[in-house]
Amino acid sequence: VDMKWKLGVAMSSDTCRSLRFPYVAVTLRVADPSGQITDKSFEMSIPQFKNFFRQFKEMAAVLETV
Amino acid sequence: SIASADMDLNQLEAFLTAQTKKQGGITSDQAAVIAKFWKNHRVKIHESLISQSRWDNVLKNMNWRVDLKSQSRHVDQINTPVAIIEMELGRKGQ
Numbered sequence: 394v395d396m397k398w399k400l401g402v403a404m405s406s407d408t409c410r411s412l413r414f415p416y417v418a419v420t421l422r423v424a425d426p427s428g429q430i431t432d433k434s435f436e437m438s439i440p441q442f443k444n445f446f447r448q449f450k451e452m453a454a455v456l457e458t459v
Numbered sequence: 460s461i462a463s464a465d466m467d468l469n470q471l472e473a474f475l476t477a478q479t480k481k482q483g484g485i486t487s488d489q490a491a492v493i494a495k496f497w498k499n500h501r502v503k504i505h506e507s508l509i510s511q512s513r514w515d516n517v518l519k520n521m522n523w524r525v526d527l528k529s530q531s532r533h534v535d536q537i538n539t540p541v542a543i544i545e546m547e548l549g550r551k552g553q
Contacts, residue, residue, distance in 0.1 A: 403509070403512060403513075406508075406511075406512035407512075408463075408508050408511045408512055409462065409463050409465070409505075409508035409509070409511075409512060410463040410464055410465075411463065411464045411465040412465075412508070412509060412512060413465070414509045414512070416513075418515070421546075433516075433546075433548060434515065434516060435515065435516040435517055435518050435546075435548045436513065436515045436516070436517055437517065437518055441517070441518060445518065445521065448521055448523060452523055452525065452542045452544075455525045455540075455542075456525055456540045456542055459525055459527050459540040
């Protein structure tokens with residue numbers, strides 16, 4: 394139904410003072426067959442996000458050709 | 460201290476030199492061993508510390524499929540390509 398994203402950088406934590414870890418956080422708003430809406434959130438590191446992006450590019454290419 | 464600050468080589472050298480000068484500090488041989496260890500393992504250690512600081516859901520797996528709707532109650536949906544995506548989300552280790 395909807396998708397929100399943000400790009401963040403984790404700067405510091407209790408286990409590591411200097412994290413400097415960039416990540417992409419996504420929230421998907423999904424409707425199940427009954428119409429019930431739930432929010433699903435997850436984070437990706439930049440390499441994980443690149444893979445995510447690549448999968449969508451592949452899908453888009455297939456959708457174009459079908 | 461080295462891991463927590465994710466020291467680069469300059470910072471490392473300065474830090475270790477300071478440690479060798481302290482009373483009850485390390486020897487320069489020990490400093491050299493620590494420096495070599497950090498240079499070799501810095502990335503892995505940093506990644507491990509990062510993963511200890513991530514506790515939200517991650518995308519564990521993703522599968523997708525493109526279907527072509529050929530027949531439907533609603534005529535305007537015929538020959539509509541649809542992408543169906545399955546995402547597995549979970550805490551790391553789950």
